[in-house]
Amino acid sequence: MTERIVAADSARIGEVLEAFASGVTLLTVADGRDDIGTTVSAFCPVSLDPPLVLVSLIAGSYPAELLGRADLFAVTMLTASQRMLAGRFAASGRPGARLLLDGVPHQRGDLSGALIVSGGLAAIECEVSRRVPAGDHLLLISRVATVAYVAPAGQPLVRFRGSYPAVGAGLPA
Numbered sequence: 001m002t003e004r005i006v007a008a009d010s011a012r013i014g015e016v017l018e019a020f021a022s023g024v025t026l027l028t029v030a031d032g033r034d035d036i037g038t039t040v041s042a043f044c045p046v047s048l049d050p051p052l053v054l055v056s057l058i059a060g061s062y063p064a065e066l067l068g069r070a071d072l073f074a075v076t077m078l079t080a081s082q083r084m085l086a087g088r089f090a091a092s093g094r095p096g097a098r099l100l101l102d103g104v105p106h107q108r109g110d111l112s113g114a115l116i117v118s119g120g121l122a123a124i125e126c127e128v129s130r131r132v133p134a135g136d137h138l139l140l141i142s143r144v145a146t147v148a149y150v151a152p153a154g155q156p157l158v159r160f161r162g163s164y165p166a167v168g169a170g171l172p173a
Helices: 010-018 062-067 080-090
Strands: 025-030 035-040 043-048 051-058 072-077 106-108 115-117 122-134 137-150
Touching (some): 025 115, 035 080, 051 062, 051 122, 062 137, 072 115
Antiparallel strands (some): 025 072
């Protein structure tokens, strides 16, 4: 039997949306004064020709505010072994990305100047093509400008129902 959901029941809709497993990424931006980073699971490919991706950020968050005026950023697709890193960048009131990456191998992107974490599945640098306000989020449709690296293998970090389950072990029922 299908349960009918009332649109105004945002808590229930949140449960529905959390039932969608998604890869976890780390988005970083260099703003000239500091390096900013945030964990993003609302990331998806849009097009190969031209190469476009979509990133969804919470409207009013500092990363969304910064990318409201900055055009360049980097995205690292995280591996399951980078779970602690994802947690660091998801915490509210977190310090700048340089402090969070202390002791973690990384380099600066050639185009964006943003910090790019080593050891992920892949990393890209992007340029915002279009900003779309969407409810309580800001959508960034962005051109993939450079590919920093692609790892030959690795297990993805996945977010499902508010946690990071092991992909190979099967998802909780």
